[in-house]
Amino acid sequence: MIKRTLKQIENMITVQNDLSTFSSLEIEGVCIDSRRIEKGNLFIPFKGERMDGHEFVHQAIEDGASAALWEKSAGEPPANLPIIVVDNSLQALQDLARSYRQQLNAKVVGITGSNGKTTTKDIAASLLSLQYKVQKTEGNYNSHIGLPLTILGMEENTEVMVLEMGMSGKGEIAELTHIASPEVVVITNIGESHLQDLGSREGIAQAKLEIIEGLTESGLLVYFGEEPLLVERIRSLSIRAETFGKEKGNTIFPTSLEANQKGTFFSTNITKNQSFFLPILGEHNVLNTMAAMLVAKELDVHLEQAQQALDNVRLTGMRLETVKGAKGETIINDAYNASPTSTRAAIDLLASLKGYHQKVLVLGDMLELGTEEEAFHTEIGNYIPLEEIDYVMTYGPLAEKLAEAANMRGHGKVFSFQNKEELVQRMKETIQFGDVVLFKASRGMKLEEVVEKLM
The missing domain is CATH 3.90.190.20 (Mur ligase, C-terminal domain)
Structure with a gap:
């Protein structure tokens, strides 16, 4: 997790007050819930509908936090405490995560989609773990708050970070991908989730495609090659892309499928017909696995050993x-x-x-x-x-x-x-x-x- 002095943090985000008195003080990790403060944390207060986190800043520091942010609009901060005054706590959190990500050598994989993104994240992390030290989004930490917290929880020796990116409206994926700057991005599919906010599947497709805005130069887009709403848009872009799907025109497709009560046996065109067993129910999860395989292949993981990773996949809760x-x-x-x-x-x-x-x-x-x-x-x-x-x-x-x-x-x-x-x-x-x-x-x-x- 992030470990930085307040002097270093001052160079990572826009600070509105003088921190010279506490410049050598070091924070370790960040926390947004004063009830869960761990020693050394940077406490980040938010103003909610019912509670204002600024009311708990003093207690958070007493409970072990090394320092706390303080929104300028919240009034005069407590005196003689290691307080970092910022214009906006959320913006400061996101800026801190963006800066921390840029300081590390880890590669980032960003995954979005209407369905299957969490399972794809879990499978990709398992495959990548064959060769790298990997961290991934835990639980549902895939939002404008959750993703920065995930990044700031990344150990400095992490080699690959697999980040899920969720949304409910336009512009949200763009915000997340600019924070994460991924080398590889995945769009699992375009469904009907969030029609209430985005109005149509076309609107959903456009919102999901925002993920490429933060893609690093020469980065790779992996997407479902049998979704016309994606194919039509991506063809017009100057971007490196690979596809997965059931049909032979995709970069990866299944050459055999056989399901039983415990999972699915399958082979693919890019693994020389080697047979794998996916211990997750549902043939649709073979598609998620193939998307993850393209990610692993891009990062030079040898897919011949993929069965070991599939045996060890740890799925996020309440998914099959x-x-x-x-x-x-x-x-x-x-x-x-x-x-x-x-x-x-x-x-x-x-x-x-x-x-x-x-x-x-x-x-x-x-x-x-x-x-x-x-x-x-x-x-x-x-x-x-x-x-x-x-x-x-x-x-x-x-x-x-x-x-x-x-x-x-x-x-x-x-x-x-x-x-x-x-x-x-x-x-x-x-x-x-x-x-x-x-x-x-x-x-x-x-x-x-x-x-x-x-x-």
């Missing part, structure tokens, strides 16, 4: 987590996020699974889909292969539209709930030993609460 329920059923928890694209992939996964007694699909609302949200849910209800899935249970007002569409097809085993306790009760009455249950919903629906009650 597989656990056993109280009755011995298999529970697949993919309820971290949902869009029509990722929900269709989850449905395809459940339909393809073999060897289970019953297949139960539990779907919650897909959020942030804009004015067409009901239509998207209806489409999913019509998409479900009811002949392959025994029960469909939904939770939430939008998912009710999904259930209505599915019920119109005469399946007879589609149920909709607005109360989690009622959903749990019906599931306990329905589920048997040897069943498989898949959960998919937007994070705001908190379907993990249902999962926990089945354990």
